[in-house]
Amino acid sequence: MRSVASSFFSVFDFGTDIYTIIKYFEFERDAFGKLMLSFVTLSTVLQVIVVIINHRHNVRSCIMEVFWSITMIKPGLNKYRVLTNQNFPEDNKTLIPPVVELVTLKLCEVFAESIPCTLAERGRSNTRRAPRETFEHPVGAKT
Secondary structure: HHHHHHHHHHHHHHHHHHHHHHHHHHHHHHHHHHHHHHHHHHHHHHHHHHHHHOOOOOOOHHHHHHHHHHHOHHHHHHHHHHHHOOOOHHHHHOOOHHHHHHHHHHHHHHHHHHHHHHHHHHHHHOOOOOOOOOOOOOOOOOO
């Protein structure tokens, strides 16, 4: 059940990222939309590269794992493998076990998407501060 929830939240996270990017384009904030889109794309590409490197010895397995990565179901699948203490078959010749793959893919997401998007959004909010409100007393009012 935990792995299903993990897959759901991974797909939900990707959906919210896409929704945010679409909203940036709708509000004519194209620069930030393109920036966030590039970070999400970079994160996905890095994850696919890690999967290809890890599963390159078995073409069928590699294609399936890449499919799971692109559809954002891979985090739940990895969590299931870790929770059930599964290892890849010996004939698969993967370089890293599932727990290391899980951590590596999460690090790819954090460093290629989460941190840059947060910093870009924070930088944007710092540059667009509203002017300080001034409170003027009405004429004749006691202070």
